[in-house]
Amino acid sequence: MKCAVDIEARDVEEMYINIDPIQAGGRLTADAMKAAISFGDGYSVCDNCRNPPRLDYIKNPPIAQFHADLAGWLNMDTARVVPGARRGFQAVASTYVEKGDPVIVTALAHYTEFMAVEAAGGIPLEIPKDTANHITPDAAAEKIEAVIREFSRAPPLLFIDHVDYQFGNVHDVAGIAKVAHQYDIPVLVGAYTVGIMPVDGKALGADFVVGSGHKSMAAPAPSGVLATTAEHAGRVFRTTQAKGDVTGRTFGLKEVEMMGCTLMGVTVVGMMASFPHVRERVQHWETEVAHSQAVVDALLSIEGTKVLSDSPRQHTLTRIDTRESFDAVAQQHKKRGFFLSGELKKRGITGVIPGSTRVWKFNTFGLTEKQIRHVGEAFVGVARDNGLNII
């Protein structure tokens, strides 16, 4: 089946159980698919844009209400939709970071945090991780002290990921925010938790909460959310002061960091259509974690396999080391490392990078009980068929 002459229809989600590390939370709900068809046209949400002419004031579809709901749901004061978590990082960095400023990130930070700091002219400096792959409040304090000694001023911003993308470990954000606030450093909390597990921005001590719509809110790309406190909203969401020198034109309430308006069609309406489902699904986080653990347990029953993420699991994203199990098979196999993804595919599972049998990641988010059992049994079955011991 084709979408157009040379574009094949994508059927990954229809044909397979997909355990790709970054795709699980972004699968559209049926409601989002309907919204995507209905609001596919470019500026489709602008039919009823009145005064002031700005995305977050539009009442039909209920985009204004959605903004209020997003802020409330994250227990923050103000929210805006943005084209991806990275654009949320960028808006904040561009507001708070001046050329040459040191900015605190972490040894597990996503590359887009580095890009946001770089674009603003800042210097990213990492809090190291400890031997358990955690970012701790003590390490944050040490880094902040070292940076202040070197730069003779406090960093204007600290980025911390609630859950990092490498291990899927949950970090002590509240503890780290408390430390940062002792130095009056605003804290931006990202990104792999909003829409996946419950997030209470105030409880975390976040000055900014950033989430990804297409990674974790069952929304089309590029979409995301930037939420903040009343204290910071006026600054990051400041309105334009620009004036045309020839025409004298001014631009009212357009927000500079939002470039006026952000998501103008399928992205925002898709996000909105999925939102009731997303709000509901985070309530079942414990089930998701139990499912994740069930697949990890199956993998650990294969002799030689190690889990590199926190154990027991506290998230659905897991980093696994199969150098002494599946990779040992790959050394002898005529398909080399491709045997694993190939065997999984035969069993209806996709999302493990073809060829990887050493250290790799997977995500079980959103799978049913039955699918979880099948994935666990598939891994064990592939191992047994290839002569590995099951313990």
Ligand SMILES: *Cc1c(COP(=O)(O)O)cnc(C)c1O
């Ligand atoms: C996925 C991810 C991002 C990027 O999100 P986008 O919405 O694609 O910009 C940023 N930070 C972290 C921690 C992530 O896991």
